[in-house]
Ligand SMILES: Nc1ncnc2c1ncn2[C@@H]1O[C@H](COP(=O)(O)OP(=O)(O)OP(=O)(O)O)[C@@H](O)[C@H]1O
């Protein structure tokens with residue numbers, strides 16, 4: 493669902509202007525990150541989306557309809573909310589925690605049970621193990637996954653997340669960032685994600701909106717913010733990210749490649765000495781072909797893998813191209829040629845910018 497902020501201002505009764513003329517359009521299926529220093533108005537902006545806070549002026553739309561014209565209950569059901577402090581109900585099992593909104597919506601027992609299974613699998617918690625556990629019997633990362641499952645339970649069109657991973661250790665956090673990104677590409681939710689961690693924003697955001705004192709300083713893709721900051725505030729907040737080795741491979745891989753082939757075409761391809769990465773009609777990755785047979789291949793990268801990591805894979809394996817896999821699908825191939833081409837382009841671009 494699309495969210496539109498039109499000139500939104502929020503002043504609290506004590507005079508604090510938390511959000512100041514905020515205008516933005518968040519597209520359907522987009523992962524939109526709100527970032528900025530503490531107190532800049534991120535949480536206030538987020539809470540206006542599900543009307544936990546009402547704007548003082550301006551208009552907010554979800555789809556074509558003004559927010560105030562939505563039935564409040566309907567609106568809340570359509571917006572999954574994940575908070576920083578995982579607020580699972582302590583006396584309810586994991587299953588019951590996830591089922592809260594479907595219960596309120598009076599889904600049938602069967603429907604609920606199936607949905608709980610589906611969601612637990614989605615966030616990679618084995619239902620046969622975790623269904624009947626209590627929240628305190630789960631690790632912080634597992635509880636956070638339950639929080640995400642619960643927010644998704646009634647299949648909302650929008651997910652709003654307020655620093656959902658900030659209490660977690662870096663490894664769990666990175667895993668959950670990957671999960672949420674995968675989830676988004678699979679289920680096409682509009683996600684508004686608050687963080688104050690630039691690494692996190694750059695890793696997951698389709699677009700990033702940097703705020704200061706209630707105002708938008710810059711909105712743009714990770715590339716736009718890192719390469720074309722509008723002022724020193726943005727530059728300082730981001731730090732130096734213009735290192736080519738930190739670029740995700742999705743920006744240089746080839747979608748069509750001489751190193752990959754559809755399994756259906758395999759019989760027509762000569763027994764080429766270099767391995768080919770094989771996918772099926774659904775683009776699922778099957779492995780690599782060697783002398784006409786398909787063998788398992790575990791050295792793969794994700795679209796978000798950064799170049800320096802990918803290069804390590806090249807160094808430790810005998811391949812000269814790596815398959816780029818997302819949700820089990822082969823979405824591209826990264827070869828030396830791609831890297832060289834990207835490096836040339838990168839240095840040409842940064843040359844231009846420094847003139
Ligand atoms: N109910 C309130 N009454 C008065 N001022 C408030 C209220 N809620 C928030 N504020 C103020 O509004 C500003 C924005 O707060 P908000 O919670 O949106 O910031 P934030 O960007 O989410 O910060 P953090 O990163 O610390 O969570 C702050 O100055 C805060 O003190």
Ligand SMILES: [Mg+2]
Nearest residue numbers: 534535536654
């Ligand atoms: Mg906040």
